[in-house]
Amino acid sequence: MPTMLEVADLGHTYPGKDGAHNAVDGLSFTVDAGELVCVVGPSGCGKSTLLRAIAGLITPTRGTVSLRGTRVDGVPSELAVVFQDYSRSLFPWLTVQRNVEFPLRGLPRSQRAARAREALASVGLDQAGRKHPGQLSGGMQQRVAIARALAYRPSLLLMDEPFASVDAQTRFELEDLLLRVRREQDTTVLLVTHDIDESVYLGDRVLVLTKSPASVVADLPVDLGDARDQIKTRASETFVDLRAKVAELLRGASHIEDAKLI
Amino acid sequence: MRTPRVPASLTGLACLFAVWEAASRSDLVPAHYLRPPSVVFPTLVRLLGDPVFLRAVVATVAATLLALGIAVLIAVPAGLVLGSFPPVRRATMTIVEFLRPIPSVALIPLALLTFGTGPDTKVTLAVYGALWPILFNTMYALDEIDPLHVETARAFGTGRLAVLTRVALPSAAPFVLTGVRLSFAISLAVVISTELFAGGAIGLGQFILAASSGGAHMDEVLAGTVLAGLIGFAANSGLEWLHRAVFAWNVSADGLR
Structure with missing residues:
Protein backbone atom coordinates (compact mmCIF):
# COMPACT_ATOMS: atom_id res chain seq x y z
CA MET A 1 0.00 0.00 0.00
CA PRO A 2 1.34 3.49 -0.83
CA THR A 3 2.00 5.86 2.00
CA MET A 4 -0.83 8.34 2.56
CA LEU A 5 0.55 10.34 5.44
CA GLU A 6 4.07 10.82 6.60
CA VAL A 7 4.89 12.74 9.74
CA ALA A 8 8.63 13.28 10.09
CA ASP A 9 10.35 14.55 13.21
CA LEU A 10 7.40 16.81 14.00
CA GLY A 11 7.77 19.26 16.86
CA HIS A 12 5.66 22.13 18.06
CA THR A 13 6.34 24.66 20.77
CA TYR A 14 3.71 27.10 21.95
CA PRO A 15 5.16 30.39 23.08
CA GLY A 16 3.80 31.41 26.48
CA LYS A 17 4.21 33.97 29.22
CA ASP A 18 5.52 31.39 31.68
CA GLY A 19 8.00 30.00 29.19
CA ALA A 20 7.44 28.06 26.00
CA HIS A 21 5.37 24.89 26.11
CA ASN A 22 6.79 22.01 24.14
CA ALA A 23 3.65 20.09 23.09
CA VAL A 24 5.09 17.69 20.52
CA ASP A 25 8.69 16.68 19.92
CA GLY A 26 10.45 14.36 17.47
CA LEU A 27 7.22 12.71 16.39
CA SER A 28 7.53 10.41 13.36
CA PHE A 29 5.18 7.86 11.83
CA THR A 30 3.48 6.94 8.57
CA VAL A 31 -0.03 5.88 7.65
CA ASP A 32 -0.62 3.76 4.54
CA ALA A 33 -3.55 4.34 2.21
CA GLY A 34 -6.65 2.56 3.43
CA GLU A 35 -5.37 2.10 6.97
CA LEU A 36 -7.15 3.11 10.16
CA VAL A 37 -4.53 4.17 12.65
CA CYS A 38 -5.37 5.12 16.22
CA VAL A 39 -3.19 7.47 18.19
CA VAL A 40 -3.54 6.97 21.91
CA GLY A 41 -1.85 8.95 24.62
CA PRO A 42 -2.45 10.42 28.06
CA SER A 43 -4.67 13.50 28.12
CA GLY A 44 -2.88 16.73 27.46
CA CYS A 45 -0.03 14.95 25.71
CA GLY A 46 -0.26 16.99 22.51
CA LYS A 47 -2.58 14.74 20.48
CA SER A 48 -4.69 17.67 19.38
CA THR A 49 -1.59 19.63 18.45
CA LEU A 50 -0.49 16.75 16.25
CA LEU A 51 -3.88 16.63 14.59
CA ARG A 52 -4.02 20.37 14.02
CA ALA A 53 -0.55 20.30 12.50
CA ILE A 54 -1.60 17.56 10.07
CA ALA A 55 -4.76 19.48 9.18
CA GLY A 56 -2.67 22.55 8.43
CA LEU A 57 -4.51 24.57 11.09
CA ILE A 58 -1.22 25.31 12.84
CA THR A 59 2.25 25.46 11.32
CA PRO A 60 4.51 23.16 13.32
CA THR A 61 7.72 24.72 14.56
CA ARG A 62 9.81 21.71 13.53
CA GLY A 63 9.55 18.77 11.15
CA THR A 64 7.27 18.05 8.22
CA VAL A 65 3.90 16.55 7.38
CA SER A 66 3.43 15.06 3.91
CA LEU A 67 0.24 13.84 2.26
CA ARG A 68 0.83 11.42 -0.64
CA GLY A 69 4.43 12.56 -0.68
CA THR A 70 3.56 16.26 -0.96
CA ARG A 71 4.57 18.44 1.92
CA VAL A 72 1.61 20.00 3.74
CA ASP A 73 1.78 23.77 3.66
CA GLY A 74 -1.52 25.33 4.67
CA VAL A 75 -4.77 23.40 4.76
CA PRO A 76 -4.66 20.39 2.39
CA SER A 77 -7.71 20.18 0.15
CA GLU A 78 -8.14 16.41 0.41
CA LEU A 79 -8.54 16.19 4.13
CA ALA A 80 -11.54 16.22 6.45
CA VAL A 81 -11.71 16.57 10.21
CA VAL A 82 -14.25 15.32 12.74
CA PHE A 83 -13.89 17.06 16.08
CA GLN A 84 -14.95 15.79 19.48
CA ASP A 85 -17.35 18.62 20.08
CA TYR A 86 -20.01 17.99 17.45
CA SER A 87 -22.35 20.60 18.92
CA ARG A 88 -19.77 23.28 18.23
CA SER A 89 -18.46 21.98 14.94
CA LEU A 90 -21.80 21.73 13.12
CA PRO A 154 -11.22 12.97 1.78
CA SER A 155 -8.01 11.08 1.11
CA LEU A 156 -7.41 11.30 4.81
CA LEU A 157 -10.01 11.54 7.55
CA LEU A 158 -8.77 12.99 10.82
CA MET A 159 -10.81 12.35 13.93
CA ASP A 160 -10.11 14.11 17.20
CA GLU A 161 -11.64 12.10 20.07
CA PRO A 162 -14.78 11.75 17.95
CA PHE A 163 -16.74 9.59 20.35
CA ALA A 164 -15.63 11.04 23.67
CA SER A 165 -18.75 13.13 24.20
CA VAL A 166 -21.47 10.53 23.62
CA ASP A 167 -22.88 7.89 25.94
CA ALA A 168 -21.44 4.36 25.93
CA GLN A 169 -24.20 2.78 23.85
CA THR A 170 -24.03 5.49 21.18
CA ARG A 171 -20.30 5.22 21.26
CA PHE A 172 -20.39 1.53 20.35
CA GLU A 173 -22.82 2.28 17.53
CA LEU A 174 -20.67 5.08 16.16
CA GLU A 175 -17.51 2.96 16.38
CA ASP A 176 -19.15 0.23 14.31
CA LEU A 177 -20.51 2.84 11.94
CA LEU A 178 -17.00 4.16 11.41
CA LEU A 179 -15.64 0.68 10.75
CA ARG A 180 -18.39 0.01 8.21
CA VAL A 181 -18.17 3.27 6.25
CA ARG A 182 -14.43 3.37 6.12
CA ARG A 183 -14.47 -0.12 4.60
CA GLU A 184 -17.24 0.83 2.16
CA GLN A 185 -15.45 3.98 1.07
CA ASP A 186 -11.90 2.74 1.55
CA THR A 187 -11.02 5.83 3.56
CA THR A 188 -7.71 6.32 5.32
CA VAL A 189 -8.37 7.34 8.92
CA LEU A 190 -6.18 8.77 11.64
CA LEU A 191 -8.11 8.75 14.90
CA VAL A 192 -6.88 10.34 18.09
CA THR A 193 -8.27 9.03 21.36
CA HIS A 194 -7.39 8.73 25.03
CA ASP A 195 -9.43 5.53 25.30
CA ILE A 196 -7.22 2.43 25.17
CA ASP A 197 -10.06 0.01 24.40
CA GLU A 198 -11.31 2.17 21.60
CA SER A 199 -7.88 2.45 20.02
CA VAL A 200 -7.48 -1.32 19.95
CA TYR A 201 -11.05 -2.01 18.84
CA LEU A 202 -10.94 0.40 15.91
CA GLY A 203 -7.33 0.41 14.79
CA ASP A 204 -5.35 -1.54 12.24
CA ARG A 205 -2.46 -0.08 14.16
CA VAL A 206 -2.14 1.71 17.45
CA LEU A 207 0.42 4.43 17.97
CA VAL A 208 1.18 5.00 21.63
CA LEU A 209 2.37 8.47 22.57
CA THR A 210 4.33 9.61 25.60
CA LYS A 211 3.27 12.41 27.83
CA SER A 212 3.89 15.94 26.59
CA PRO A 213 6.05 16.63 24.63
CA ALA A 214 4.50 13.80 22.66
CA SER A 215 6.58 11.31 20.73
CA VAL A 216 5.81 7.77 19.58
CA VAL A 217 6.83 5.06 22.08
CA ALA A 218 5.22 2.14 20.29
CA ASP A 219 3.64 1.30 16.96
CA LEU A 220 1.53 -1.82 17.50
CA PRO A 221 -0.20 -3.74 14.71
CA VAL A 222 -3.68 -4.94 15.71
CA ASP A 223 -4.24 -8.51 14.53
CA LEU A 224 -7.96 -8.63 15.03
CA GLY A 225 -8.96 -8.97 11.38
CA ASP A 226 -11.47 -6.83 9.57
CA ALA A 227 -14.71 -8.07 11.10
CA ARG A 228 -14.99 -6.76 14.63
CA ASP A 229 -17.74 -7.21 17.12
CA GLN A 230 -18.28 -5.10 20.20
CA ILE A 231 -18.74 -8.14 22.46
CA LYS A 232 -16.73 -10.95 20.88
CA THR A 233 -13.74 -8.87 19.80
CA ARG A 234 -13.46 -7.16 23.14
CA ALA A 235 -13.52 -10.56 24.87
CA SER A 236 -10.88 -12.12 22.59
CA GLU A 237 -7.44 -12.95 23.90
CA THR A 238 -5.69 -10.82 21.29
CA PHE A 239 -7.75 -7.80 22.31
CA VAL A 240 -7.16 -8.29 26.01
CA ASP A 241 -3.43 -8.79 25.49
CA LEU A 242 -3.17 -5.73 23.30
CA ARG A 243 -5.09 -3.47 25.58
CA ALA A 244 -2.89 -4.58 28.50
CA LYS A 245 0.18 -3.84 26.43
CA VAL A 246 -1.05 -0.38 25.47
CA ALA A 247 -2.01 0.33 29.07
CA GLU A 248 1.42 -0.73 30.26
CA LEU A 249 3.12 1.40 27.65
CA LEU A 250 1.00 4.38 28.65
CA ARG A 251 1.81 3.81 32.31
CA GLY A 252 5.45 3.46 31.42
CA ALA A 253 5.22 6.64 29.40
CA SER A 254 3.91 8.55 32.37
CA HIS A 255 6.47 6.91 34.70
CA ILE A 256 9.32 8.10 32.54
CA GLU A 257 7.87 11.58 32.70
CA ASP A 258 7.41 11.38 36.48
CA ALA A 259 10.98 10.20 36.91
CA LYS A 260 12.20 13.16 34.91
CA LEU A 261 10.25 15.52 37.10
CA ILE A 262 11.95 14.18 40.23
CA MET B 1 -44.57 29.48 24.04
CA ARG B 2 -45.23 31.72 21.04
CA THR B 3 -48.97 32.36 21.22
CA PRO B 4 -49.27 33.89 24.72
CA ARG B 5 -46.65 36.55 23.99
CA VAL B 6 -48.75 38.81 21.80
CA PRO B 7 -51.82 38.97 24.06
CA ALA B 8 -49.55 39.46 27.09
CA SER B 9 -47.84 42.44 25.50
CA LEU B 10 -51.17 43.90 24.41
CA THR B 11 -52.52 43.50 27.95
CA GLY B 12 -49.55 45.56 29.14
CA LEU B 13 -50.41 48.32 26.70
CA ALA B 14 -54.07 48.23 27.74
CA CYS B 15 -53.01 48.65 31.40
CA LEU B 16 -50.85 51.62 30.47
CA PHE B 17 -53.75 53.30 28.71
CA ALA B 18 -56.05 52.56 31.68
CA VAL B 19 -53.60 54.25 34.08
CA TRP B 20 -53.33 57.18 31.71
CA GLU B 21 -57.14 57.47 31.56
CA ALA B 22 -57.35 57.37 35.37
CA ALA B 23 -54.56 59.94 35.82
CA SER B 24 -56.19 62.23 33.32
CA ARG B 25 -59.59 61.98 35.03
CA SER B 26 -58.16 62.53 38.50
CA ASP B 27 -57.17 66.01 39.62
CA LEU B 28 -53.49 65.08 39.90
CA VAL B 29 -52.55 66.49 36.52
CA PRO B 30 -54.17 69.25 34.48
CA ALA B 31 -56.68 67.33 32.37
CA HIS B 32 -56.66 70.12 29.86
CA TYR B 33 -53.12 69.20 28.85
CA LEU B 34 -53.00 65.48 29.57
CA ARG B 35 -56.06 64.56 27.57
CA PRO B 36 -57.34 61.04 28.35
CA PRO B 37 -57.03 58.20 25.82
CA SER B 38 -60.80 58.24 25.41
CA VAL B 39 -60.30 61.63 23.74
CA VAL B 40 -56.92 61.03 22.15
CA PHE B 41 -57.81 57.82 20.32
CA PRO B 42 -60.88 59.24 18.53
CA THR B 43 -58.68 62.19 17.54
CA LEU B 44 -56.05 59.77 16.23
CA VAL B 45 -58.69 57.91 14.21
CA ARG B 46 -59.93 61.22 12.78
CA LEU B 47 -56.37 62.30 11.95
CA LEU B 48 -55.66 59.02 10.16
CA GLY B 49 -58.35 60.06 7.70
CA ASP B 50 -56.63 63.40 7.14
CA PRO B 51 -54.34 63.37 4.05
CA VAL B 52 -52.10 66.11 5.44
CA PHE B 53 -51.49 64.16 8.63
CA LEU B 54 -50.97 60.94 6.70
CA ARG B 55 -48.41 62.62 4.47
CA ALA B 56 -46.52 63.69 7.59
CA VAL B 57 -46.61 60.16 8.98
CA VAL B 58 -45.42 58.67 5.71
CA ALA B 59 -42.60 61.22 5.53
CA THR B 60 -41.48 60.30 9.05
CA VAL B 61 -41.67 56.54 8.52
CA ALA B 62 -39.92 56.77 5.15
CA ALA B 63 -37.09 58.83 6.65
CA THR B 64 -36.81 56.37 9.54
CA LEU B 65 -36.60 53.35 7.26
CA LEU B 66 -34.22 55.04 4.84
CA ALA B 67 -31.92 56.00 7.71
CA LEU B 68 -32.11 52.48 9.13
CA GLY B 69 -31.26 50.98 5.75
CA ILE B 70 -28.26 53.26 5.31
CA ALA B 71 -27.15 52.54 8.87
CA VAL B 72 -27.26 48.79 8.15
CA LEU B 73 -25.24 49.24 4.96
CA ILE B 74 -22.56 51.15 6.84
CA ALA B 75 -22.57 49.43 10.24
CA VAL B 76 -22.66 45.76 9.21
CA PRO B 77 -19.55 45.85 6.97
CA ALA B 78 -17.81 48.15 9.44
CA GLY B 79 -18.70 45.80 12.29
CA LEU B 80 -17.42 42.82 10.32
CA VAL B 81 -14.12 44.57 9.67
CA LEU B 82 -13.72 45.84 13.25
CA GLY B 83 -14.72 42.46 14.62
CA SER B 84 -12.38 40.41 12.44
CA PHE B 85 -9.26 42.53 12.43
CA PRO B 86 -8.17 43.41 15.97
CA PRO B 87 -5.49 45.90 14.81
CA VAL B 88 -8.11 47.91 12.87
CA ARG B 89 -10.34 47.77 15.91
CA ARG B 90 -7.66 48.97 18.29
CA ALA B 91 -6.82 51.81 15.92
CA THR B 92 -10.41 53.00 15.52
CA MET B 93 -12.05 52.29 18.85
CA THR B 94 -11.05 55.63 20.38
CA ILE B 95 -12.78 57.42 17.48
CA VAL B 96 -15.84 55.22 17.87
CA GLU B 97 -15.98 55.68 21.64
CA PHE B 98 -15.62 59.43 21.19
CA LEU B 99 -18.38 59.71 18.58
CA ARG B 100 -20.85 57.28 20.09
CA PRO B 101 -21.84 59.24 23.22
CA ILE B 102 -22.57 62.39 21.20
CA PRO B 103 -26.37 62.60 21.03
CA SER B 104 -27.76 62.95 17.52
CA VAL B 105 -29.94 65.78 18.80
CA ALA B 106 -26.83 67.77 19.73
CA LEU B 107 -25.80 67.64 16.08
CA ILE B 108 -29.07 69.16 14.86
CA PRO B 109 -27.76 72.74 14.61
CA LEU B 110 -24.70 71.63 12.70
CA ALA B 111 -26.75 69.37 10.43
CA LEU B 112 -29.33 72.11 9.79
CA LEU B 113 -26.62 74.53 8.71
CA THR B 114 -24.90 71.89 6.60
CA PHE B 115 -27.85 70.15 4.95
CA GLY B 116 -30.67 72.67 5.34
CA THR B 117 -34.15 71.88 6.61
CA GLY B 118 -34.95 69.18 4.03
CA PRO B 119 -35.13 65.43 4.65
CA ASP B 120 -31.34 65.12 4.26
CA THR B 121 -30.86 66.51 7.74
CA LYS B 122 -33.14 64.13 9.60
CA VAL B 123 -31.97 61.12 7.62
CA THR B 124 -28.30 61.94 8.22
CA LEU B 125 -28.85 62.44 11.94
CA ALA B 126 -30.95 59.28 12.23
CA VAL B 127 -28.24 57.30 10.42
CA TYR B 128 -25.75 58.65 12.94
CA GLY B 129 -27.90 57.60 15.87
CA ALA B 130 -28.85 54.20 14.41
CA LEU B 131 -25.30 53.18 13.51
CA TRP B 132 -24.04 52.30 16.94
CA PRO B 133 -26.26 49.46 18.11
CA ILE B 134 -25.84 47.70 14.76
CA LEU B 135 -22.09 48.32 14.68
CA PHE B 136 -21.55 47.13 18.24
CA ASN B 137 -23.83 44.13 17.94
CA THR B 138 -22.08 43.02 14.76
CA MET B 139 -18.64 43.58 16.22
CA TYR B 140 -19.30 41.79 19.50
CA ALA B 141 -21.15 38.98 17.73
CA LEU B 142 -17.89 38.26 15.91
CA ASP B 143 -16.13 37.95 19.28
CA GLU B 144 -18.69 35.34 20.24
CA ILE B 145 -18.12 33.15 17.19
CA ASP B 146 -17.15 29.68 18.21
CA PRO B 147 -13.49 29.15 17.23
CA LEU B 148 -14.37 25.53 16.45
CA HIS B 149 -16.80 26.72 13.76
CA VAL B 150 -13.98 28.67 12.17
CA GLU B 151 -11.55 25.77 12.53
CA THR B 152 -14.04 23.36 11.01
CA ALA B 153 -14.61 25.62 8.02
CA ARG B 154 -10.89 26.16 7.58
CA ALA B 155 -10.14 22.44 7.83
CA PHE B 156 -12.49 21.96 4.87
CA GLY B 157 -10.38 24.37 2.88
CA THR B 158 -12.56 27.46 3.36
CA GLY B 159 -10.54 30.63 2.73
CA ARG B 160 -10.38 33.61 5.04
CA LEU B 161 -12.89 35.72 3.13
CA ALA B 162 -15.27 32.79 2.71
CA VAL B 163 -15.07 32.10 6.45
CA LEU B 164 -16.22 35.69 6.96
CA THR B 165 -19.24 35.35 4.70
CA ARG B 166 -20.14 31.70 5.29
CA VAL B 167 -19.42 31.39 9.01
CA ALA B 168 -18.97 34.79 10.66
CA LEU B 169 -21.88 36.56 9.00
CA PRO B 170 -24.56 33.90 9.51
CA SER B 171 -23.50 33.27 13.08
CA ALA B 172 -23.59 37.03 13.77
CA ALA B 173 -26.86 37.61 11.90
CA PRO B 174 -29.27 37.20 14.85
CA PHE B 175 -27.26 39.71 16.87
CA VAL B 176 -27.21 42.09 13.91
CA LEU B 177 -31.00 41.85 13.68
CA THR B 178 -31.27 42.62 17.39
CA GLY B 179 -29.12 45.69 16.70
CA VAL B 180 -31.48 46.69 13.90
CA ARG B 181 -34.42 46.29 16.25
CA LEU B 182 -32.81 48.64 18.78
CA SER B 183 -31.82 51.04 16.02
CA PHE B 184 -35.33 51.37 14.60
CA ALA B 185 -36.52 53.06 17.78
CA ILE B 186 -33.48 55.34 17.77
CA SER B 187 -33.94 56.22 14.12
CA LEU B 188 -37.62 57.04 14.67
CA ALA B 189 -36.86 59.15 17.74
CA VAL B 190 -34.11 61.12 15.99
CA VAL B 191 -36.27 61.74 12.91
CA ILE B 192 -39.16 63.06 15.01
CA SER B 193 -36.83 65.15 17.19
CA THR B 194 -35.22 66.71 14.15
CA GLU B 195 -38.62 67.49 12.66
CA LEU B 196 -39.59 69.13 15.95
CA PHE B 197 -36.47 71.29 15.92
CA ALA B 198 -36.24 72.01 12.25
CA GLY B 199 -39.81 73.22 12.04
CA GLY B 200 -40.12 73.42 8.31
CA ALA B 201 -39.47 69.74 7.50
CA ILE B 202 -42.68 67.83 6.91
CA GLY B 203 -43.24 64.96 9.33
CA LEU B 204 -44.86 63.73 12.51
CA GLY B 205 -42.55 65.85 14.68
CA GLN B 206 -43.45 68.97 12.76
CA PHE B 207 -47.14 68.09 13.14
CA ILE B 208 -46.72 67.70 16.91
CA LEU B 209 -44.86 71.00 17.11
CA ALA B 210 -47.53 72.83 15.12
CA ALA B 211 -50.39 71.30 17.11
CA SER B 212 -48.76 72.14 20.44
CA SER B 213 -48.59 75.89 19.85
CA GLY B 214 -51.05 77.59 22.18
CA GLY B 215 -51.84 74.34 23.96
CA ALA B 216 -55.34 74.17 22.56
CA HIS B 217 -54.88 70.98 20.58
CA MET B 218 -53.22 68.74 23.12
CA ASP B 219 -55.37 65.83 21.95
CA GLU B 220 -53.69 66.11 18.54
CA VAL B 221 -50.24 66.42 20.12
CA LEU B 222 -50.89 63.29 22.15
CA ALA B 223 -52.42 61.48 19.16
CA GLY B 224 -49.20 62.14 17.21
CA THR B 225 -47.11 61.01 20.17
CA VAL B 226 -49.14 57.84 20.65
CA LEU B 227 -48.82 57.09 16.95
CA ALA B 228 -45.03 57.35 17.20
CA GLY B 229 -45.18 54.79 20.02
CA LEU B 230 -47.47 52.53 18.03
CA ILE B 231 -45.18 52.67 15.00
CA GLY B 232 -42.22 51.71 17.19
CA PHE B 233 -44.21 48.95 18.83
CA ALA B 234 -45.34 47.54 15.49
CA ALA B 235 -41.82 47.67 14.05
CA ASN B 236 -40.38 45.92 17.09
CA SER B 237 -43.02 43.20 16.97
CA GLY B 238 -42.45 42.76 13.25
CA LEU B 239 -38.70 42.42 13.68
CA GLU B 240 -39.15 40.00 16.58
CA TRP B 241 -41.42 37.94 14.40
CA LEU B 242 -38.81 38.04 11.63
CA HIS B 243 -36.15 36.90 14.10
CA ARG B 244 -38.23 33.89 15.09
CA ALA B 245 -39.06 33.06 11.50
CA VAL B 246 -35.57 33.39 10.06
CA PHE B 247 -33.38 32.44 12.99
CA ALA B 248 -35.45 29.64 14.47
CA TRP B 249 -32.18 27.88 15.36
CA ASN B 250 -31.20 30.82 17.54
CA VAL B 251 -34.46 31.13 19.45
CA SER B 252 -34.30 29.49 22.85
CA ALA B 253 -37.35 28.22 24.66
CA ASP B 254 -37.77 31.37 26.76
CA GLY B 255 -37.62 33.85 23.90
CA LEU B 256 -35.06 35.68 21.84
CA ARG B 257 -31.45 35.42 22.77
Missing part, protein backbone atom coordinates in the same frame (compact mmCIF):
# COMPACT_ATOMS: atom_id res chain seq x y z
CA PHE A 91 -23.22 25.06 11.99
CA PRO A 92 -26.45 25.61 13.93
CA TRP A 93 -27.90 28.02 11.35
CA LEU A 94 -27.73 25.44 8.56
CA THR A 95 -29.97 22.42 8.15
CA VAL A 96 -28.37 19.01 8.45
CA GLN A 97 -28.38 18.69 4.65
CA ARG A 98 -26.68 22.10 4.23
CA ASN A 99 -24.15 21.26 6.91
CA VAL A 100 -23.12 18.18 4.98
CA GLU A 101 -23.03 20.21 1.75
CA PHE A 102 -20.87 22.91 3.36
CA PRO A 103 -17.47 21.61 2.21
CA LEU A 104 -18.73 20.73 -1.29
CA ARG A 105 -18.85 24.30 -2.54
CA GLY A 106 -16.90 23.61 -5.70
CA LEU A 107 -19.53 21.20 -7.05
CA PRO A 108 -22.72 21.99 -8.97
CA ARG A 109 -25.75 22.26 -6.74
CA SER A 110 -27.48 19.04 -7.80
CA GLN A 111 -24.32 17.02 -7.34
CA ARG A 112 -23.76 18.61 -3.94
CA ALA A 113 -27.26 17.67 -2.80
CA ALA A 114 -26.93 14.13 -4.12
CA ARG A 115 -23.63 13.54 -2.38
CA ALA A 116 -24.91 14.93 0.90
CA ARG A 117 -28.00 12.71 0.74
CA GLU A 118 -25.83 9.71 0.01
CA ALA A 119 -23.52 10.49 2.94
CA LEU A 120 -26.47 11.03 5.28
CA ALA A 121 -27.95 7.72 4.17
CA SER A 122 -24.67 5.94 4.88
CA VAL A 123 -24.81 7.10 8.51
CA GLY A 124 -28.52 6.23 8.75
CA LEU A 125 -29.82 9.79 8.76
CA ASP A 126 -31.63 9.98 5.42
CA GLN A 127 -34.72 11.40 7.11
CA ALA A 128 -32.98 14.18 9.04
CA GLY A 129 -31.79 16.41 6.20
CA ARG A 130 -34.24 19.21 6.81
CA LYS A 131 -33.73 19.40 10.54
CA HIS A 132 -31.34 21.74 12.28
CA PRO A 133 -28.49 20.21 14.33
CA GLY A 134 -30.04 21.55 17.55
CA GLN A 135 -33.03 19.28 17.00
CA LEU A 136 -30.90 16.13 17.00
CA SER A 137 -29.42 14.08 19.83
CA GLY A 138 -25.69 14.22 20.46
CA GLY A 139 -25.07 10.88 18.79
CA MET A 140 -27.04 11.93 15.73
CA GLN A 141 -25.16 15.22 15.56
CA GLN A 142 -21.86 13.36 15.54
CA ARG A 143 -23.22 11.18 12.74
CA VAL A 144 -23.92 14.35 10.78
CA ALA A 145 -20.34 15.49 11.38
CA ILE A 146 -19.11 12.10 10.14
CA ALA A 147 -21.43 12.32 7.11
CA ARG A 148 -20.08 15.77 6.33
CA ALA A 149 -16.52 14.46 6.42
CA LEU A 150 -17.46 11.46 4.26
CA ALA A 151 -19.35 13.54 1.69
CA TYR A 152 -16.15 15.48 1.14
CA ARG A 153 -14.50 12.17 0.12
